[in-house]
Amino acid sequence: MEKDFSLRELNTFGxxxxxxxxxxxxxxxxxxxxxxxxxFISCRDAALSRLNGNTSHILILSGGSNILFPDEFYDGFxxxxxxxxxxxxxxxxxxxxxxxxxxxxxKDFVDYxxxxxxxxxxNLADIPGKVGAAPVQNIxxxxxxxxxxxxQVHTIDLATGETKIFSNEECNFSYRNSIFKNQWITHALSQxxxxxxxxxxxxxxxxxxxxxxxxxxxxxLKLDYGNIRNYLIANxxxxxxxxxxxxxxxxxxxxxxxxxxxxxxxxxxxxxxxVTMDKYLEIKELYPDVPSYPVExxxxxxxxxxxxxxxxxxxxxNVISSEVEKSHKxxxxxxxxxxxxxxxxxxxxxxxxxxxxxxxxxxxxxGGKPSEILxxxxxxxxxxxxxxxxxxxxxxxxxxxx
Ligand code: EPU
Numbered sequence: 001m002e003k004d005f006s007l008r009e010l011n012t013f014g015x016x017x018x019x020x021x022x023x024x025x026x027x028x029x030x031x032x033x034x035x036x037x038x039x040f041i042s043c044r045d046a047a048l049s050r051l052n053g054n055t056s057h058i059l060i061l062s063g064g065s066n067i068l069f070p071d072e073f074y075d076g077f078x079x080x081x082x083x084x085x086x087x088x089x090x091x092x093x094x095x096x097x098x099x100x101x102x103x104x105x106x107k108d109f110v111d112y113x114x115x116x117x118x119x120x121x122x123n124l125a126d127i128p129g130k131v132g133a134a135p136v137q138n139i140x141x142x143x144x145x146x147x148x149x150x151x152q153v154h155t156i157d158l159a160t161g162e163t164k165i166f167s168n169e170e171c172n173f174s175y176r177n178s179i180f181k182n183q184w185i186t187h188a189l190s191q192x193x194x195x196x197x198x199x200x201x202x203x204x205x206x207x208x209x210x211x212x213x214x215x216x217x218x219x220x221l222k223l224d225y226g227n228i229r230n231y232l233i234a235n236x237x238x239x240x241x242x243x244x245x246x247x248x249x250x251x252x253x254x255x256x257x258x259x260x261x262x263x264x265x266x267x268x269x270x271x272x273x274x275v276t277m278d279k280y281l282e283i284k285e286l287y288p289d290v291p292s293y294p295v296e297x298x299x300x301x302x303x304x305x306x307x308x309x310x311x312x313x314x315x316x317x318n319v320i321s322s323e324v325e326k327s328h329k330x331x332x333x334x335x336x337x338x339x340x341x342x343x344x345x346x347x348x349x350x351x352x353x354x355x356x357x358x359x360x361x362x363x364x365x366x367g368g369k370p371s372e373i374l375x376x377x378x379x380x381x382x383x384x385x386x387x388x389x390x391x392x393x394x395x396x397x398x399x400x401x402x
Contacts, residue, residue, distance in 0.1 A: 102132025119219025
């Protein structure tokens with residue numbers, strides 16, 4: 001275990017945040033050792049005793065490519081799962097099942113599956129981060145989402161050391177969301193599990209250590225999203241292969257997004273906006289070129305169903321009624337377009353700014369503090385709200401202040 005450990009290399013924003021305690025886990029035996037560690041136990045007990053806040057003294061950090069620490073010191077215990085390994089578990093005429101451990105780098109795993117000519121992950125090429133984090137927010141890009149390839153997710157409980165498998169259905173995947181991300185909704189409601197701990201807290205202490213994927217030997221390529229088809233045509237590729245699609249996605253990403261490790265960023269900082277049809281028509285009247293996508297109708301996550309069944313908490317009922325509304329008659333408007341139209345693209349203020357090739361991306365040029373990004377975030381949110389009457393929300397996970 002390390003003390004006052006710098007996380008600068010472990011968050012792609014590149015902020016020099018220090019963690020009071022830090023432990024890398026390379027094997028499941030390391031996990032068993034961790035749960036006997038004195039400092040870990042005291043942080044865990046502090047986390048478990050908090051019933052009503054969104055705070056915890058334990059943070060499970062993966063590739064750090066979708067996280068923002070609001071302060072320069074994290075006064076808790078950072079657990080860094082880094083188990084390695086890729087195993088082919090099963091194979092038939094149509095599919096291959098592959099287990100990938102959490103510490104593998106996502107883009108290397110995608111390259112490996114593409115090199116085997118397996119379909120399913122090619123549109124998700126070059127997304128930064130590690131495999132263990134991919135299911136948490138159901139990573140997606142260029143018309144594909146990881147949920148369509150995940151067979152099951154293996155977790156280990158950092159309170160008891162017990163392992164648990166979540167089937168694809170139990171993961172409750174939706175746009176940039178899953179049960180692993182939703183955990184705090186139930187936490188805030190103080191529901192207790194059979195051992196007396198708040199339900200959400202128990203999820204929060206579950207660490208994903210491996211993911212099983214099912215990939216196809218023969219599949220259809222997804223070319224209709226964004227610029228993929230145009231890019232292929234422009235490069236005289238009339239009959240694209242799986243490898244052509246992965247290479248195209250990489251080329252398009254490289255044109256739009258800052259290079260990881262060179263300029264600090266977390267990819268999309270905001271989620272795309274989901275608005276009512278009325279709101280969309282109002283905006284379209286003023287800006288006929290507004291891009292939009294229909295929102296997929298997805299079943300409510302089980303966590304949300306739990307919330308609906310719980311009486312007497314209006315705040316959370318509101319969250320869910322807007323979820324219900326969202327899943328039924330909504331339109332997605334790219335927040336990058338809203339921010340661009342509000343005039344922020346290429347804006348720079350001291351050490352931070354808005355990427356000049358994709359306004360959804362906030363960047364840290366080095367030497368800055370997380371508070372600078374938070375200030376910029378608020379200014380952009382206010383300005384977009386003022387211009388369009390739309391609230392845009394962060395996609396990045398902002399670590400709760402203790
Ligand atoms: N747009 C602008 N100005 C901008 C940026 C975008 O007008 O500065 C317009 C574009 O012209 C386009 C539309 O907005 O019509 C959508 O832009 P883009 O295709 O770049 O995709 P996005 O919706 O902004 C999403 C994901 C990205 C993913 C891309 C490609 C979210 C929050 N973001 O971005 O994911 O790579 O689609 O599939 O869903 C990430 O999560 O970190 C990420 C980069």
